[in-house]
Amino acid sequence: MVKKILTVAGSDAGGGAGIQADLKTFEEYGTFGISSITSILTVDPKTKKPSIYPIPIDIVEKELDTAFSGGALDALKIGLLGSLPVIDLLEHYLVKVNQKNIVLDPVMAVKTNKDVLQPELVNGMIKKLMPLADIVTPNLVEACILSDMPTIETEEDMRKAVKKIFDLGPKSVIIKGGARFKGDVATDLFYDGEQLLFIHEDKLDTVTNHGAGCSFAAAITAGLAKGLTLESSVRLAKKYVTSAIKHGLYLNDFTGYVWHGAFLEATNRMTLGDD
Ligand SMILES: Nc1ncnc2c1ncn2[C@@H]1O[C@H](COP(=O)(O)OP(=O)(O)O)[C@@H](O)[C@H]1O
Numbered sequence: 001m002v003k004k005i006l007t008v009a010g011s012d013a014g015g016g017a018g019i020q021a022d023l024k025t026f027e028e029y030g031t032f033g034i035s036s037i038t039s040i041l042t043v044d045p046k047t048k049k050p051s052i053y054p055i056p057i058d059i060v061e062k063e064l065d066t067a068f069s070g071g072a073l074d075a076l077k078i079g080l081l082g083s084l085p086v087i088d089l090l091e092h093y094l095v096k097v098n099q100k101n102i103v104l105d106p107v108m109a110v111k112t113n114k115d116v117l118q119p120e121l122v123n124g125m126i127k128k129l130m131p132l133a134d135i136v137t138p139n140l141v142e143a144c145i146l147s148d149m150p151t152i153e154t155e156e157d158m159r160k161a162v163k164k165i166f167d168l169g170p171k172s173v174i175i176k177g178g179a180r181f182k183g184d185v186a187t188d189l190f191y192d193g194e195q196l197l198f199i200h201e202d203k204l205d206t207v208t209n210h211g212a213g214c215s216f217a218a219a220i221t222a223g224l225a226k227g228l229t230l231e232s233s234v235r236l237a238k239k240y241v242t243s244a245i246k247h248g249l250y251l252n253d254f255t256g257y258v259w260h261g262a263f264l265e266a267t268n269r270m271t272l273g274d275d
């Protein structure tokens with residue numbers, strides 16, 4: 001049976017992140033993606049500043065009614081929330097349908113701009129959505145905010161931060177070091193209250209990582225929907241996103257997209273015995 005996954009997130013006008021990245025990733029994993037769009041994110045080509053245009057809450061409610069009309073989905077991913085009322089609305093639905101396999105990507109930072117996105121949503125997200133999440137997937141900027149640490153520069157800092165975020169109530173956390181973490185390695189740290197697991201890949205010298213965080217979290221969600229454990233979902237998602245960044249494509253002279261088709265292409269090539 002094809003697994004059904006709902007993404008509740010923003011639409012990326014550029015097409016590389018947000019809802020667009022999620023649906024492409026779900027498809028790559030052989031799962032069926034459903035979307036409830038909370039907002040539209042655009043980026044000014046000159047200033048590189050992002051703007052978020054929330055979808056009216058009564059429309060988001062109708063989207064969730066439609067998506068949950070058959071009950072809980074096999075898994076659910078939360079991305080850009082877009083507006084404060086989405087938090088209460090989503091909490092209500094998640095509890096009502098007893099949704100399992102919830103991945104919370106606490107989107108607060110994009111790579112082309114240093115400003116924190118929608119800081120007014122952080123407390124609500126921590127109080128209401130984090131305790132429902134099976135895994136929370138902050139990048140380094142988001143991990144600093146959630147752990148209330150000014151910087152995360154070493155593996156020791158990461159260990160400290162991941163435990164502080166875990167104490168906010170999710171079942172597990174993975175901090176994405178990514179391009180922001182010092183050194184030659186793209187280091188992520190997973191923690192589920194028992195095991196601390198560093199996952200390393202070589203850092204790729206490229207800016208084609210727009211959409212990497214969304215795609216990584218979407219890949220974890222698809223892994224969970226297919227019955228993988230949290231640890232296996234995270235390990236496979238790391239391979240998926242690394243391949244997608246490696247084969248990324250440029251949109252303009254300052255950013256590029258991860259290429260979701262890369263993993264499937266590589267897998268098909270392996271199946272066909274053609275390097
Ligand atoms: N330049 C890179 N080389 C290798 N892996 C990367 C690179 N940039 C990001 N990643 C990986 O991609 C995933 C998403 O991380 P990141 O891009 O930091 O998240 P976000 O998109 O939320 O900012 C993580 O597994 C991270 O380690």
Ligand SMILES: Cc1ncc(COP(=O)(O)O)c(C=O)c1O
Nearest residue numbers: 010012017018041211212213214
């Ligand atoms: C709707 C939306 N969500 C999330 C993000 C974050 O993207 P990334 O996966 O690069 O962290 C973006 C970036 O533009 C976006 O447009």
